[in-house]
Structure formats: C-alpha cells, structure tokens
Amino acid sequence: MWLVLLHLLAFLLPSRAMAGEIIGGKDAKPHSRPYMAYLTITRSNSEETNCGGFLIREDFVMTAAHCNGRTINITLGAHNIKKKEETQQHMVLLRSITHPEYKKNPPTNDIMLLQLEKKAKLTKAVKPLKLPRSFVKLKPGMVCSVAGWGGNLLANMQPVLQEVKLKVMRDEVCESCYPRNFKNKTQICAGDPRQWKSSYQGDSGGPLVCGKVAEGIVSYGNKYGAPPRVFTRISSYLSWIDRTMNSPRL
Structure with a gap:
C-alpha cells in the first residue's frame, strides 16, 4: 500500500x-549484457558514488557527464560487483571528456566519454555495444x-x-x-x-x-x-x- x-x-x-x-x-542473466561498466566515482569533496556506463570500443566507455569526478574506477565484465569474478577487468582511466556544452542544471548534453589507458580484452563477458x-x-x-x-x-x-x-x-x-x-x-x-x-x-x-x-x-x-x-x-x-x-x- x-x-x-x-x-x-x-x-x-x-x-x-x-x-x-x-x-x-x-x-x-549473468554476462548477458557484456558491454556494462560499473563506475566508482570519488568527487572533489571526497564523497564516493556509483554510476553505470557501457563499453563502445575497446578503449572507450560512454556514460553521463554528471557522473564525472576527481577519480573514476572502471570495472568491466562484472555480474556481481561484490564478488571477485574471473571475468572482471579493472581498467585505468586515461582521461574523461565531458561534452563541451554540458550543463548540470537543468541537465543538458549529459554525455561523457571515458578513454581507457589500455584496451579492454574482449571476451564473452566483455564486448562493446x-x-x-x-x-x-x-x-x-x-x-x-x-x-x-x-x-x-x-x-x-x-x-x-x-x-x-x-x-x-x-x-x-x-x-x-x-x-x-x-x-x-x-x-x-x-x-x-x-x-x-x-x-x-x-x-x-x-x-x-x-x-x-x-x-x-x-x-x-x-x-x-x-x-x-x-x-x-x-x-x-x-x-x-x-x-x-x-x-x-x-
């Protein structure tokens, strides 16, 4: 009720x-969406939050611009993010690129690209969308x-x-x-x-x-x-x- x-x-x-x-x-279904990325973000005020994202090329993840932060940790190939799964790949961020006309309030052009330092290894659990x-x-x-x-x-x-x-x-x-x-x-x-x-x-x-x-x-x-x-x-x-x-x- x-x-x-x-x-x-x-x-x-x-x-x-x-x-x-x-x-x-x-x-x-486990790994039925192999493009999914799990993001752990640390803001400038040290607040930690999480976002989703998705692999669009071996070296790029797409997400929302409002998910940007001081640091972003990227996990690919995950199903249960509380477990250390063999399928998981922990990627290092090279740079984050928010759309140049992004505005937070009201949300406009809310898109960001995350370039990975190294290309992801493509597997059954990690594939671009x-x-x-x-x-x-x-x-x-x-x-x-x-x-x-x-x-x-x-x-x-x-x-x-x-x-x-x-x-x-x-x-x-x-x-x-x-x-x-x-x-x-x-x-x-x-x-x-x-x-x-x-x-x-x-x-x-x-x-x-x-x-x-x-x-x-x-x-x-x-x-x-x-x-x-x-x-x-x-x-x-x-x-x-x-x-x-x-x-x-x-």
Whole structure:
C-alpha cells in the first residue's frame, strides 16, 4: 500500500533527481549484457558514488557527464560487483571528456566519454555495444531496456546486475512532467507512467538499449523514481563522439 502512496506522491511533487536504481526489474542473466561498466566515482569533496556506463570500443566507455569526478574506477565484465569474478577487468582511466556544452542544471548534453589507458580484452563477458549510425527518432511504444547495479525504493543498491524493460513515450509526456528541462532534440522520454518500472539513483550513465543498439544514456527523472525518465539521445552527438574518439591521445 505504501508503494502506491509513494507513486502518487511522486506525481504530486514533481521534483528532478539524477536517475539511477532499477525499479520493477529483475536479475539479469549473468554476462548477458557484456558491454556494462560499473563506475566508482570519488568527487572533489571526497564523497564516493556509483554510476553505470557501457563499453563502445575497446578503449572507450560512454556514460553521463554528471557522473564525472576527481577519480573514476572502471570495472568491466562484472555480474556481481561484490564478488571477485574471473571475468572482471579493472581498467585505468586515461582521461574523461565531458561534452563541451554540458550543463548540470537543468541537465543538458549529459554525455561523457571515458578513454581507457589500455584496451579492454574482449571476451564473452566483455564486448562493446553498438551505437546508432545516424540520427534516430524512436517511435512511441517501442520497448527498450535499461540495466544497472542500483537497488530500488527498499534498498540502496543491488550487488547483482538488474534489468528492466521501458516503453518509449511521446515527447509530450516528458514535456508535461519536466516542462523546463526536457529537450526533445537531444533527449528521449521512456517509461510508462502507468507502470511501476523505472531507473533510479545508482544507474546514471547506463544505456537505454533498443534493438541491440545504445540509443540513450540514463540522465534524470523524478526523485521518487516515478516514470517517465529522461535519457540523453546518443544519435544527436554522433559527430562529437566520432571526433573525440578519433582525436590523438593527450
């Protein structure tokens, strides 16, 4: 009953919060999403937090710009992040590149590339995820998925990778919920308000996967976890991504 009340409260008090933990999902099949990256971030004030990310090339991980920090530790090939699995690869960050026009409030151009010092070893548990080839406007009603190690409203985190299916919504749904924040040219609206399925605190930076392609990045949403949620539209940044990944190393 109290979950129903929380859901109602979420709509009565529309407040923006960084997206993250999976709500209404389930345990993912071990290593069924070999592109997933687990990020441990230390902020400038020494605060530690976690985000998701995803491998897009042997030497690059994509995530949300708001996941940046003083240090970022990257783990690939993980299923249970509380265990030392043989599949895990702990990568050293060479540099983090946030989009030059990123703004924290309201979240705009919330995308960041993490260049690895060494290329990841590709295995069954570590594989890159494809990006769209051109600008994509997803059709409302299309079912996509999100994964991450966040928990839900009952727990701070889940050690085992979680996943949930989310429906792409019409832009008007997010324009109504986030009238000052939502930008339909660079953001995707996903998550049916009638279903208690969502990302929440902890999964920021993870991919919105549609048809085996990364179409979005977990960005922000209502602080109570109520859908819809907002995702950075990756296809709006393909030129910047290509230019950045193919520039000489610093």
